[in-house]
Amino acid sequence: xxxxxxxxERAATAYRALADLAETVEDEWxxxxxxxxxxxxxxxxxxxxxxxxxxxxxxxxxEAIAEIALITDPHRAIDWLSTFPHVVAIALGGDVDEEAEPxxxxxxxxxxxxxxxxxxxxxxxLRFHR
Amino acid sequence: xxxxxxxxxxxxxxxxxxxxxxxVAQVAGLLVGATPAERWMARAVMNGERTEPEIxxxxxxxxxxxxxxxxVRDHADRLLAASLAVANRGEQARSSYRGxxxxxxxxxxxARRGGTVKRERRVLFDGVPAEIHPYDVTVESPGRPQVxxxxxxxxxxxxxxxxxxxxxxxxAADEEIELDVALVVFDARRSAEIRLDRSTARRDxxxxxxxxxxxELGEARP
Numbered sequence: 001x002x003x004x005x006x007x008x009e010r011a012a013t014a015y016r017a018l019a020d021l022a023e024t025v026e027d028e029w030x031x032x033x034x035x036x037x038x039x040x041x042x043x044x045x046x047x048x049x050x051x052x053x054x055x056x057x058x059x060x061x062x063e064a065i066a067e068i069a070l071i072t073d074p075h076r077a078i079d080w081l082s083t084f085p086h087v088v089a090i091a092l093g094g095d096v097d098e099e100a101e102p103x104x105x106x107x108x109x110x111x112x113x114x115x116x117x118x119x120x121x122x123x124x125x126l127r128f129h130r
Numbered sequence: 131x132x133x134x135x136x137x138x139x140x141x142x143x144x145x146x147x148x149x150x151x152x153x154v155a156q157v158a159g160l161l162v163g164a165t166p167a168e169r170w171m172a173r174a175v176m177n178g179e180r181t182e183p184e185i186x187x188x189x190x191x192x193x194x195x196x197x198x199x200x201x202v203r204d205h206a207d208r209l210l211a212a213s214l215a216v217a218n219r220g221e222q223a224r225s226s227y228r229g230x231x232x233x234x235x236x237x238x239x240x241a242r243r244g245g246t247v248k249r250e251r252r253v254l255f256d257g258v259p260a261e262i263h264p265y266d267v268t269v270e271s272p273g274r275p276q277v278x279x280x281x282x283x284x285x286x287x288x289x290x291x292x293x294x295x296x297x298x299x300x301x302a303a304d305e306e307i308e309l310d311v312a313l314v315v316f317d318a319r320r321s322a323e324i325r326l327d328r329s330t331a332r333r334d335x336x337x338x339x340x341x342x343x344x345x346e347l348g349e350a351r352p
Binding site: 028030034035038039054055056057059060063064067070071076078079080081082083085086087090091096097 | 174283
């Protein structure tokens with residue numbers, strides 16, 4: 001994985017965590033979900049391409065990640081859901097304002113867990129929590 | 131149709147004090163001549179948790195690294211310092227400061243076109259109950275009056291704001307006056323459009339001006 005791809009993936013993981021915090025504002029759940037669905041693939045897409053990173057770009061992304069990691073107020077997290085992708089795009093050189101194809105595995109930090117058996121008594125509960 | 135100063139209550143008096151703070155005009159003045167990257171930097175800093183300038187210089191190497199010319203770095207440094215001054219006002223106050231900055235930026239850009247730019251004004255129409263909420267910025271030219279509602283973030287867009295803007299436009303049209311109505315959002319156009327996509331309020335004739343396109347406020351309208 002290239003330095004660019006690694007930086008974009010770290011940013012995407014941090015963004016997912018920020019969205020999880022922002023989602024706790026119930027009245028804004030839809031907006032948070034819409035923002036995340038739009039920007040998460042765009043952040044990951046910044047990692048594609050072979051152009052080398054400019055000096056300080058990876059450090060810039062990591063400092064931006066450190067900044068959003070300090071946020072504990074979900075309302076402030078919502079403010080950053082729009083700002084963070086653009087800060088990362090400026091650092092890595094790219095654009096997050098166009099629709100990007102969801103990358104494989106987008107929307108989570110790991111592979112999707114298997115669907116529960118339809119007959120399993122735990123199935124309903126597991127689906128409820130998704 | 132006519133414009134009128136908004137009534138002043140305790141809240142508006144406090145807010146007027148923030149609007150009059152020289153820091154607001156300073157930040158807005160620096161944003162007028164800023165690049166898109168500088169505007170994102172200012173937004174991030176004024177939303178930010180940390181207030182050490184070195185951290186923000188590391189987050190924006192394209193503004194503060196070895197690449198940019200001295201003039202670019204100097205302008206970015208002045209904007210960073212002013213943005214940090216807003217961030218240092220504390221959580222409660224800085225929210226008001228940020229709103230005031232967007233209004234002042236809008237007013238300064240519109241003033242480049244000429245015309246009478248005013249703040250906190252209501253619009254009255256014959257036979258229509260007056261809206262309580264004043265418009266943040268107005269351009270009160272007889273031939274092409276304009277009203278602007280300003281938001282720091284796309285999250286501030288809601289049905290009440292959109293309805294008030296469109297109602298004003300419609301009432302003006304009833305009086306055969308073409309009133310331009312616009313929403314200025316110091317945030318990404320994409321985020322604002324995401325917000326608008328879920329709204330059922332009428333907005334077909336309301337112009338959206340976002341962070342990336344805010345310079346158009348200072349350009350002559352067709």
